[in-house]
Amino acid sequence: VYGGASISDQIRKIKRGAQIIVATPGRLIDLIERRVVSLGTIKYVVLDEADEMLNMGFKDAIDEILSGTPDEKNVWLFSATMPREVREISKNYMNNPQELTMGERNQGNENIDHQYIVVDERDKYQALKRMVDYTTDIFGVIFCRTKIDTQRVAESLMKDGYNADALHGDLTQMQRDRVMKSFKNKTLQMLVATDVAARGIDVTGITHVIHMNMPDEMEYYTHRSGRTARAGKKGISLAIVSKKEMGKISQIEKALKRRFTKIMIPTGDEVCQRKIMELTRKMRNVEVNEEEIDSFLPEVYHELIDLSKEDIIKRFASIEFNRFLAYYRDARDLNKSDRTKSFVSDDRYGRDDRDRDRDSRPSGDRVFINIGRMDGLETGDLLGLICDYGEIDKGKIGKIDLKGAFSFFELEKDVTEQVMKGFEGVEVRGRKVRLEMTGERREGGGERRERSGGGERSGGGEGGVGYQRKRRSFDGGSGSGEGKVGSEGKRSYGGGGGRSYGGGGGRSSGGASGGERKKRW
Structure with missing residues (x-):
């Protein structure tokens, strides 16, 4: 049960009988006040993402909920970090609590390849697009620091023809459900998100996590990167950083005890070459339905009878190649960053990224x-x-x-x-x-x-x-x-x-x- 959805439907389902209720604090309090839910006889209380709930201002709500539960119960707190407020809850509502730590603090997934590229601040969005164009079959999460940046990056990507959408705290529950359903079904290729909104996302097959801004806290980088390389698979965590952010790369390397690999942003020619080869491989590996296509082929042969094999290949490849060639013709090398400060606006991004x-x-x-x-x-x-x-x-x-x-x-x-x-x-x-x-x-x-x-x-x-x-x-x-x-x-x-x-x-x-x-x- 959660806010933003029909409470009548939720009440109806609860009255049919439920052994376990998974709830957000606000909606649970609402159902308690309506006398739909009673916590007087429960045996287990689980607080998932306890640190984030406290950060989002739910401490009073959690206290109110726990105060209505019986003295004899099992309380489980799951938290990526252990701030003072979480420990206070454990003291107030748990008897002789035992702390179980999984892994080591800031321990990273060994299957994640940590990479970074260095660009001028104004070129970050252009670098993002170039990396996405160069990467075959990318399925990833792009992290931004603020809700406004998240919305702007997502809108700019959609405007430029990419399959992307935003996930942040200003969305309604219905909008959030729609975005997450599309992402889980892989009908959405790139999810642009804030740290809080993406907390707890568990989607299989994410190939890349891209950081448009480096987080201020080490824990957030670990959480972000942990969206990829799940279930034994490998993944890439790519940080797009300016020269001013290079110090954060060094700090994270020391904390994770892992070396980051600096990679070069591909040139326009390299992107075009990658795209034409990608198209060629798709053509070579495509499954041909002989029975159904045979009846259409005579007209196709007649239409192409005056073209040689080489001409057909050139024209077929140009269908995809021309679009990228037009965009990347004379594209500058984004790896060259001679200035330490930039005061130039990036009109394609729709904002002024002055640093x-x-x-x-x-x-x-x-x-x-x-x-x-x-x-x-x-x-x-x-x-x-x-x-x-x-x-x-x-x-x-x-x-x-x-x-x-x-x-x-x-x-x-x-x-x-x-x-x-x-x-x-x-x-x-x-x-x-x-x-x-x-x-x-x-x-x-x-x-x-x-x-x-x-x-x-x-x-x-x-x-x-x-x-x-x-x-x-x-x-x-x-x-x-x-x-x-x-x-x-x-x-x-x-x-x-x-x-x-x-x-x-x-x-x-x-x-x-x-x-x-x-x-x-």
Whole structure:
């Protein structure tokens, strides 16, 4: 049972009788509240991908579910990593838990061939297409860092005639099911995905895992690469890296104790040669249905009677060859990367892939955001959030200053308002996100807030100015500074004036909650 699908159908199936229920936390709580499911007599509780569920903000939901289970039960936690929160759950809901570790930490699959290519940042999409064109019968997963990058790469591939689709957190359950069904049936050749969306994918026969961006954490690289080389088969993990990312290759090599192989991106001529030979092999190995085709051949012979054998071969090969020749004629060598920084847009990719040094660029607007390391974020995570919800390119973002409970980041002035609006109603780890403009630094008082991400000014506390904005509630309405009790009797905080760091103010509660949460990270 899971959200996004008909709950009536799920209730009907449960009432017929079920010994095992596989559920997402939110839908299970809904069924418990409807008195469709009772956990009072269960014997086993299994939490799969426990670390990712906690990362996605399900800790309260998991606590609520486990609190309704009997004291005498078997609890099994499956987790690729063992963060503090997972250990807390094991202490609270398990008696004398035993930890079983399969393999060694960061141990890679010996059947995976780890490869990388080095290109300018602006050429990554072109390099991806060239590798796909050169590789015969590729069936793979392409990983991107953010949801926006994932959607853009997938759309660009489809626009350029490739059999690809996207898988990320903004898809509905119905869309996700459709994409995964196509991929499992191999009617979809390439799946472009984020790390979280692809977690747990178990599809046989994946030949390649391609990294458009190297992940910030070692575990994510292991999880990504583990999609291929299953059931004793061999597979390739290919990283498309810029010069700035070469350090990550070295770090992963040391952690995995495996050498990565640097390969060269094929030239346009090499791609054309590979394609014409691929077509030749298909022609040679094609199965001929003698009985059914015989009646059609006389007209074919008559049509080709004036052509020699050599002419027929040339024309047949040109059917496929001409398309690639037209595209790759005079194609430049992508392996040559003389510059360390690139400011050129790749129009075919539909975005500006400028690779800038964020700390040295001129500052624009400086923005406060009420999330930081305590929410499990690293700099790369916050960068991805700003790009996703602000719908901007990373080149618009300057220095990111990540703190414990809050952070600051710089934006080019022309996108500040867009980013402010994009974060309205967003939650991170269950916390309502609040953005404010900052002013100059004040003596003994931190930074003065100038403008809040949505709207209306309200009285602040002593020693500073507080601002309050209208917050989108979960049912589409907006809330004021006063807290309201939602449908589950829980008070929602964080949507109003918010905690003011270094400048007084106070913590005010957010608007009413209820219904489906539309923006959550």
